Amino acid sequence: xxxxxxxxxxxxxxxxxxxxxxxxxxxxxxxxxxxxxxxxxxxxxxxxxxxxxxxxxxxxxxxxxxxxxxxxxxxxxxxxxxxxxxxxxxxxxxxxxxxxxxxxxxxxxxxxxxxxxxxxxxxxxxxxxxxxxxxxxxxxxxxxxxxxxxxxxxxxxxxxxxxxxxxxxxxxxxxxxxxxxxxxxxxxxxxxxxxxxxxxxxxxxxxxxxxxxxxxxxxxxxxxxxxxxxxxxxxxxxxxxxxxxxxxxxxxxxxxxxxxxxxxxxxxxxxxxxxxxxxxxxxxxxxxxxxxxxxxxxxxxxxxxxxxxxxxxxxxxxxxxxxxxxxxxxxxxxxxxxxxxxxxxxxxxxxxxxxxxxxxxxxxxxxxxxxxxxxxxxxxxxxxxxxxxxxxxxxxxxxxxxxxxxxxxxxxxxxxxxxxxxxxxxxxxxxx
Amino acid sequence: xxxxxxxxxxxxxxxxxxxxxxxxxxxxxxxxxxxxxxxxxxxxxxxxxxxxxxxxxxxxxxxxxxxxxxxxxxxxxxxxxxxxxxxxxxxxxxxxxxxxxxxxxxxxxxxxxxxxxxxxxxxxxxxxxxxxxxxxxxxxxxxxxxxxxxxxxxxxxxxxxxxxxxxxxxxxxxxxxxxxxxxxxxxxxxxxxxxxxxxxxxxxxxxxxxxxxxxxxxxxxxxxxxxxxxxxxxxxxxxxxxxxxxxxxxxxxxxxxxxxxxxxxxxxxxxxxxxxxxxxxxxxxxxxxxxxxxxxxxxxxxxxxxxxxxxx
Numbered sequence: 001x002x003x004x005x006x007x008x009x010x011x012x013x014x015x016x017x018x019x020x021x022x023x024x025x026x027x028x029x030x031x032x033x034x035x036x037x038x039x040x041x042x043x044x045x046x047x048x049x050x051x052x053x054x055x056x057x058x059x060x061x062x063x064x065x066x067x068x069x070x071x072x073x074x075x076x077x078x079x080x081x082x083x084x085x086x087x088x089x090x091x092x093x094x095x096x097x098x099x100x101x102x103x104x105x106x107x108x109x110x111x112x113x114x115x116x117x118x119x120x121x122x123x124x125x126x127x128x129x130x131x132x133x134x135x136x137x138x139x140x141x142x143x144x145x146x147x148x149x150x151x152x153x154x155x156x157x158x159x160x161x162x163x164x165x166x167x168x169x170x171x172x173x174x175x176x177x178x179x180x181x182x183x184x185x186x187x188x189x190x191x192x193x194x195x196x197x198x199x200x201x202x203x204x205x206x207x208x209x210x211x212x213x214x215x216x217x218x219x220x221x222x223x224x225x226x227x228x229x230x231x232x233x234x235x236x237x238x239x240x241x242x243x244x245x246x247x248x249x250x251x252x253x254x255x256x257x258x259x260x261x262x263x264x265x266x267x268x269x270x271x272x273x274x275x276x277x278x279x280x281x282x283x284x285x286x287x288x289x290x291x292x293x294x295x296x297x298x299x300x301x302x303x304x305x306x307x308x309x310x311x312x313x314x315x316x317x318x319x320x321x322x323x324x325x326x327x328x329x330x331x332x333x334x335x336x337x338x339x340x341x342x343x344x345x346x347x348x349x350x351x352x353x354x355x356x357x358x359x360x361x362x363x364x365x366x367x368x369x370x371x372x373x374x375x376x377x378x379x380x381x382x383x384x385x386x387x388x389x390x391x392x393x394x395x396x397x398x399x400x401x402x403x404x405x406x407x408x409x410x411x412x413x414x415x416x417x418x419x420x421x422x423x424x425x426x427x428x429x430x431x432x
Numbered sequence: 433x434x435x436x437x438x439x440x441x442x443x444x445x446x447x448x449x450x451x452x453x454x455x456x457x458x459x460x461x462x463x464x465x466x467x468x469x470x471x472x473x474x475x476x477x478x479x480x481x482x483x484x485x486x487x488x489x490x491x492x493x494x495x496x497x498x499x500x501x502x503x504x505x506x507x508x509x510x511x512x513x514x515x516x517x518x519x520x521x522x523x524x525x526x527x528x529x530x531x532x533x534x535x536x537x538x539x540x541x542x543x544x545x546x547x548x549x550x551x552x553x554x555x556x557x558x559x560x561x562x563x564x565x566x567x568x569x570x571x572x573x574x575x576x577x578x579x580x581x582x583x584x585x586x587x588x589x590x591x592x593x594x595x596x597x598x599x600x601x602x603x604x605x606x607x608x609x610x611x612x613x614x615x616x617x618x619x620x621x622x623x624x625x626x627x628x629x630x631x632x633x634x635x636x637x638x639x640x641x642x643x644x645x646x647x648x649x650x651x652x653x654x655x656x657x658x659x660x661x662x663x664x665x666x667x668x669x670x671x672x673x674x675x676x677x678x679x680x681x682x683x684x685x686x687x688x689x690x691x692x693x694x695x696x697x698x699x700x701x702x703x704x705x706x707x708x709x710x711x712x713x714x715x716x717x718x719x720x721x722x723x724x725x726x727x728x729x730x731x732x733x734x735x736x737x738x739x740x741x742x743x744x
Contacts, residue, residue, distance in 0.1 A: 087707040094494045111710070115493045198578060206688035259598035259689040260577045390709045397512075400690035401600075 044073045044326035049089065049102030051082040054283065058346035062339045066330055073326045078102075086389075093117050093318070100321035101330050104151050104314045106142050106381075107388035112316070113145035114386055119317035122149045124328050132335065135352045136310060138381035143314045151314030152335040155343060156352040157278045158308045158379050159214050159300060160371040162285065166294045167192050167199060167273040176274065178374075180301040182218070182242055185274065189251040192273045202274035203263035204243035204252035206396060206403045209309060209382070210263075210276040215239040218303030223383035227426050229391070232419035235304075237412050242303065244402050244411045255403035276300065279350040279360075279372050286364050297367045299375050310379035312352050386429040391422040479723075486717040492710035503717035513718070515693055516701040519604055520673055523697060526608030527672030530615045531664055535657070537616070538623035539649060553624070557617035564614065568681030571610045572597060575682075597682045603691035607678050614678075615671070619664050626660035627653060658741045666733055673726050674699050698722050 050059060056077060063075045078099050080088055086108060092098035104112065112118050125132070132140045135153045143151030161176055168175055171191040176184065189201020205211050216223060221236030223229070230236045246252040253266065264281055266272040268291060277297075285295045300308050315334050317327040333339060340356030343349050347363030350372055361369045385391075398418040401409040461468075486503055488496035507513050537556065541549055559567060574581045575596035583593030596606040634652050643651065654661075676699035683695040696704075698718065706715035 090492060090710060111492060115491060117493055206690075255688055255690040256595035256598040257577060259683075259691070260575075260595050261579065387709070390711070393704065393708060396688045397693050400688070400692065403688075404600075404690050 042072075044323040046073060046075045046101060046321070046323060046327055046330060047078045047099035048075050048330070049078045049080065049085075049099030051080055051085045051103060052348075053079055053081075054280070054348045055343075055346070058343050058348055061342045061346075062334060063330075065338055065342065066333045069333070070326070070329060073323075073330070075101075075330060093320070096320060098318050098320070100318050100323060100327045101315055102318065103154075104143065104316040106311055106384040107392060109143050109151060109314070109316075110145050110384060110386040110388070113148070113150045117319050118150045119319045119321070119324055119328070120148045120150060121152065121317070121328065121331070122147075125149060125152075125332075128332065130332060130335070134337075134354045135335070136312070136376055136379075138310060138379070139312045139352055142312070142381055142384065143316075151316045152331050153312045153314050153352040154334050154339070155349045156310060156312030156376075157280070157350060158310050158372050158375045159210055159276045159278065160308075160375070161274055161298050161300050162267060162277045162281065163274045163296045163298070164267065164270060164272065164294055165296055166270070171273075175296055176298050176301065178299050180298075182301055182303050185301050186246060186249075186251065189246065189273065190249075193251055195250075198271055200253050200266065200272050201251045202246065203258070203266070203272055203276065204246045205258045205263050205275075206255045206399060207258075207263070207276075208392060208395060209311065210278065211243060212240065212395070212399075213309040213380075213383070214276060214300055214307060215242050215303070217307030217309065217380045218242075218300070218305060219307075220304045224385060224426075227385070227430050229419040229422035229426065231415045231422060237415045239303065240399070240402075240415060241411050244408070247403060248406050248408075250405070254405040255400055270294075279369065280348060282364060282367055282369065283348065286367065292366060295367065297369065297371055299371045306375070306378040308375045308379045309382055310376065311382035385426060386432075387425050391425045394418060394421050394425075482716045482719055486713070486720045488713055490712040490716070492712075499713070503713045504721070506714050507717050507721060510714075512693065512696065512701055513698075516696045516698045519694070519696055520675070520698045522604060523608055523611065523675050524669055524672045526605065527611055527615070527668055527675075528665070530612045530619055530668060531661065533612065534616050534619035534664075535623050535654075535661070538620050538627055539653065541620070541624060542627050553617075553621065556620050559614045560617040562614070564677035565681050567610065567614055568678045571606075572682050575606055597695070598689050598691050600691045600694035603683050603689075603695040607675075607682050607695055610678055610682070611672065611675060615668070619668070622660060622664060623657065626657045630656040655742045656744070659743055662733070662737050662741045666730055669729055669733070670726055673722065673729070676700055676703065 048059070048063065050056070056079060059077060063077070066075065067073065085103075089098060089102065104118075132149075132152065136156055139153045139156050140149075143149060143153065163176055165175065168188070171188075173188045173191050176188070185202055192199065192201040203211065213223065216230075216236050216239035219235050219239035219242065221230060221233055221239045223231070223236070243252070247254045253261075253263070253272075263272060263275045264277065264284065267275045267277075268284055268288070270291075282297065285291045300306075315331045317324065317331055321327045335353070337353055337356055340351035340353030341359055343351040344356050344359035345363065347360060350357060350360050350369075357373055361373075363369075395418060398421065399411075399414050402411040402414040485496065487498060487500060489499045489502070490496055540546075541552055573579075577583060577593065577595030577598065580593070580596070582596065586593045594602055597603050630653065634656070635648055638648050638652055675697045679695055679697050679700045680703065683689050683691050684700055699722070702715050702718045702722070705711045705718060
């Protein structure tokens with residue numbers, strides 16, 4: 001798209017290099033000198049950091065398309081498993097070996113942005129007239145920090161209800177649909193529950209994104225607002241009680257059972273009738289023909305209101321990249337229609353660019369994948385602050401004792417303890 | 433290199449023998465350099481800088497501000513620290529059970545006329561050389577509450593099982609058992625060597641005097657073995673106080689394990705602080721406190737050994 005600049009000298013590279021630490025100055029500088037990622041006609045070599053190996057083929061295809069437009073930019077995928085992704089990235093950023101462009105998620109964006117490790121993108125996006133209006137608004141806002149855009153969404157996810165048709169048929173219960181409420185779920189679960197064959201009705205796992213947040217939002221509760229924790233709020237506690245209540249009634253496996261065998265494995269094995277899943281949780285059921293035939297997907301049931309959580313990954317640029325312009329071009333390309341279509345076609349991830357999702361829906365025609373998109377208007381953005389990881393770990397540790405079934409700590413006690421500890425973390429990060 | 437290594441004896445006698453040791457020293461330093469440099473770079477330097485950094489607030493992306501003893505104060509205020517400390521000491525106590533078990537098997541394997549000793553020794557030693565992550569994973573499957581082999585075996589006898597590594601009441605012990613299982617082989621080999629070093633005449637003399645097997649073990653084998661036992665105790669305590677991989681694999685990797693706190697060790701708390709929460713200041717203080725604890729316990733053991741260890 002941008003023509004090869006004839007007279008870009010080495011000085012331009014030096015200038016753009018020098019400008020990197022001065023966050024705001026970068027865009028203005030390179031804008032005046034044109035696209036500067038080919039200093040002296042050389043090649044820009046970019047590393048692209050990601051963690052999901054299922055998405056490697058699609059991302060490689062996106063990169064190949066990008067290179068058609070920019071043959072002078074080499075992009076190498078650097079795959080790090082999620083379990084070590086963040087600790088390695090942190091170390092690599094300090095040591096100077098981090099990828100030029102890498103995946104970012106909601107819990108981490110504010111911390112990385114606050115410490116100046118990411119290249120601010122607002123000025124460049126404005127210059128190029130990129131409004132990101134094609135992506136869900138609350139998703140774009142997730143990657144804004146202190147008024148500056150640091151990340152450009154590539155995909156998104158909401159939560160949908162996966163159900164096992166065979167177990168519903170066996171219990172002679174109609175399949176869940178968009179009219180279902182919490183009560184319908186509990187009633188169906190009670191019918192389906194069969195201790196003899198260890199079949200459970202539904203999953204109320206201590207799983208933040210799949211279970212806790214949707215239940216909280218469906219009850220009109222909240223997690224984080226104006227630097228305060230929402231876990232002491234009655235509506236929030238009510239949402240959590242929907243889950244713990246089901247465990248206490250033995251309708252859903254408790255946290256001990258879930259820690260040994262996760263819900264999605266129970267579902268895959270036909271021991272669970274309903275569970276909340278992400279778009280890519282459909283991959284395993286779809287891969288097995290027998291499981292594919294018996295699996296249905298629909299929107300989440302409603303509580304007091306409809307609700308789910310929306311999250312998505314973004315591509316961000318390392319502030320210390322020697323090729324800020326090339327890196328920015330890659331990120332911009334990945335937020336475009338073509339990149340969305342390629343990702344959608346792969347069937348591995350739901351692209352965030354509006355209108356490119358059809359290919360994703362078509363990739364699994366037997367599943368009603370449209371449910372994930374239908375729920376976007378009801379979705380609340382994934383809650384995050386600077387030290388998100390710290391208070392997210394607290395949720396599991398403090399709520400855990402209420403997730404073990406009858407005789408566990410009452411949920412309101414755990415939730416208030418959590419609210420207190422979370423507020424301490426939030427106050428500390430506000431004080432910096 | 434070979435020149436330096438030449439023994440001094442083949443050279444003409446030097447008039448000043450005082451210099452000879454220094455030359456020898458020089459080549460000795462060269463020989464220990466690979467290990468020495470490794471220790472310096474990967475152990476000593478990090479240890480010293482950890483100590484220095486434990487007095488600083490450490491940003492997630494570097495940048496240190498001196499904060500005095502704040503990190504230490506923060507550690508002592510952490511509820512999880514006291515839980516982890518208690519857990520770690522419990523792991524240590526369970527870990528010490530390795531030694532009597534190892535001694536028992538060492539004695540059995542030393543019996544006259546036992547066939548296939550080498551096979552047994554190998555079998556005992558295999559768990560020790562298996563990666564803790566691998567054995568942790570396999571044991572996690574054995575312990576699985578719904579599909580695990582252990583519960584299925586217990587069911588045959590009508591004993592109700594549980595979610596061994598996810599139940600807060602059992603997780604620590606379940607992990608402790610695996611720790612013992614994986615370490616027995618190592619100490620077993622040391623004890624076998626220790627028993628072999630005991631002169632046979634002692635047992636023969638005792639037998640002639642009418643001592644039975646138990647008396648021979650209690651009055652001869654055990655006292656003669658006490659220096660070995662002491663060595664093993666010290667090593668074992670140091671190792672179990674640093675328990676991490678088994679805990680990480682068996683109870684912490686499932687993100688929502690209700691037994692997480694009940695089985696967390698000090699090193700896994702350190703890992704949480706340093707690499708999950710990016711709070712490296714608190715983490716370094718924690719690491720240094722653990723070092724102090726290990727040092728103190730080792731010191732106490734060296735003081736106590738005078739009372740029970742017999743050196744011949």
